[in-house]
Amino acid sequence: MGQTMRLWTIQTIEAWERCRSTGVLAADGRRVPFYYRDAYRWLRQQAKSRLADYSGRPFVWAWSHPKPDLRCVAHLPKGQQGVRIEFIVPADRILCSDFDAWHCVLNQGYLALSEEEDDAWDRSLKAHGLEWQWQFLPPVERREMEKSWERIFDLEALNASSWTGPVTHIQAVLERVFLQEVVRVDHFVAR
Numbered sequence: 001m002g003q004t005m006r007l008w009t010i011q012t013i014e015a016w017e018r019c020r021s022t023g024v025l026a027a028d029g030r031r032v033p034f035y036y037r038d039a040y041r042w043l044r045q046q047a048k049s050r051l052a053d054y055s056g057r058p059f060v061w062a063w064s065h066p067k068p069d070l071r072c073v074a075h076l077p078k079g080q081q082g083v084r085i086e087f088i089v090p091a092d093r094i095l096c097s098d099f100d101a102w103h104c105v106l107n108q109g110y111l112a113l114s115e116e117e118d119d120a121w122d123r124s125l126k127a128h129g130l131e132w133q134w135q136f137l138p139p140v141e142r143r144e145m146e147k148s149w150e151r152i153f154d155l156e157a158l159n160a161s162s163w164t165g166p167v168t169h170i171q172a173v174l175e176r177v178f179l180q181e182v183v184r185v186d187h188f189v190a191r
Helices: 013-022 034-050 099-106 115-127 139-153 155-160
Strands: 004-012 024-026 060-065 081-090 095-098 170-174 176-178 182-189
Touching: 004 013, 004 170, 013 024, 013 081, 013 182, 034 095, 034 099, 034 139, 060 176, 081 176, 095 099, 095 139, 095 155, 099 139, 099 170, 139 155
Parallel strands: none
Antiparallel strands: 004 060, 004 081, 024 176, 060 170, 081 182, 095 170
């Protein structure tokens, strides 16, 4: 067996019960807000090119680092029962990225590694009479912005950058978690 990774995912009690009965934890994609669907589509395309066995299904989101602290707020709506599932899976099924940098993808912004690069991007757009809003970017600029997003996977470059680093939260996506991969389940009520 190749390299493995220990991950944690926060799920509703209903999702955990479904996993226990079916033997698999999988997402259906129905809960992705419409305004994030382009970002999720882009991430699925990246996974397709980076993970050998990825079929294109919606992701189970997990944390590689740090282990989610159940005392924190915002894991689930306040008062909802949930679980933190700890599991170990083959590393070749996982796509890891920087949680903070992922917000450039979600918010349709250019991911610069330096203030100078960020300023140059802004100047370039202004020179072409463009605003930062992604909807108005012509295809060339749109491709350049999307290319910058690939940096979310380059944790070393992000960590080395004084503009973006240090990387403090590493998220992971994968298609499914099998029940036999689960090593621990912690129940909690969301704060």
